[in-house]
Amino acid sequence: MYESADAEENCQNLQLPREMAHLTLARAVTMTLFDPNYFIHAANVLLLLAYSVRDILWLRLCALASSLIAIPYFALQPKPLRAAISWSVLFAAINIFQSWRLLVERRPVKLTPEEEYVRGLVFEDVPPRKVLQVLSIGSWVTTAMGERLIESGKCPEAISLIVRGKVRVTRDGLVLGELVAGNLVGSALLLSGAPADVDAAAVEPVRTMRWEIATLQRYLAANPDVRITMQSHLARDLAGKVVSFGERGDQELKRRNWG
Numbered sequence: 001m002y003e004s005a006d007a008e009e010n011c012q013n014l015q016l017p018r019e020m021a022h023l024t025l026a027r028a029v030t031m032t033l034f035d036p037n038y039f040i041h042a043a044n045v046l047l048l049l050a051y052s053v054r055d056i057l058w059l060r061l062c063a064l065a066s067s068l069i070a071i072p073y074f075a076l077q078p079k080p081l082r083a084a085i086s087w088s089v090l091f092a093a094i095n096i097f098q099s100w101r102l103l104v105e106r107r108p109v110k111l112t113p114e115e116e117y118v119r120g121l122v123f124e125d126v127p128p129r130k131v132l133q134v135l136s137i138g139s140w141v142t143t144a145m146g147e148r149l150i151e152s153g154k155c156p157e158a159i160s161l162i163v164r165g166k167v168r169v170t171r172d173g174l175v176l177g178e179l180v181a182g183n184l185v186g187s188a189l190l191l192s193g194a195p196a197d198v199d200a201a202a203v204e205p206v207r208t209m210r211w212e213i214a215t216l217q218r219y220l221a222a223n224p225d226v227r228i229t230m231q232s233h234l235a236r237d238l239a240g241k242v243v244s245f246g247e248r249g250d251q252e253l254k255r256r257n258w259g
Helices: 002-033 037-052 056-075 082-105 113-121 128-136 187-192 213-222 224-258
Strands: 139-143 148-150 158-164 167-171 174-179 199-202 206-212
Touching: 037 056, 056 082, 113 128, 113 158, 128 224, 158 213, 187 224, 206 213, 213 224
Parallel strands: none
Antiparallel strands: 139 206, 148 199, 158 206, 167 174, 167 199
């Protein structure tokens, strides 16, 4: 009984080296028929290609392919390089995730009619995705007739883009002018930071996009392309107000004096 057990154990001990020998032989045959160096050469060529492209998505995809192609080279060595295989799998997983994120970010976006209208008013040269970003940090507000958007003597905390409706601007009862779609309510105060010296009230229901000044400034600081577009519109808006409000104020003063 004991002798049969010892014999069986000896057979198993002999079988294990045989299996290892078969695996080594199979690997040797594979390496003889196909040189694993081809894999590492192809992987490095893809890395060179990744470093030469400008598009970050293509860089990620080439780096991913390079990591995957390098794995057979490490696996077909006489003694598989497990550490190198593990790192290649990790790099491949990271590049798969980052490539997926880039593909999601580059999907075409569809603006609603109202969002498309705002883009036409201010952000005509800004990509739709960026328009959604800048609108997402603000809020849509509907102001009732007679409600004030700016009160004299107070520092406004927000700036509003008129999408529909009219806002009348007055100073000490004197009508300076009216703001319509495309005008910014509080644009001058955004630059000066001083308390308002005018009142701005809706003369009809007004639809606006409202941004908190601090939030908008942080976003514009991080997005130069949108900041340039916003500053350009702000400059045109202020120039238009100076001309129209000056003419309207002069007319109103003449009317009062003659009255």
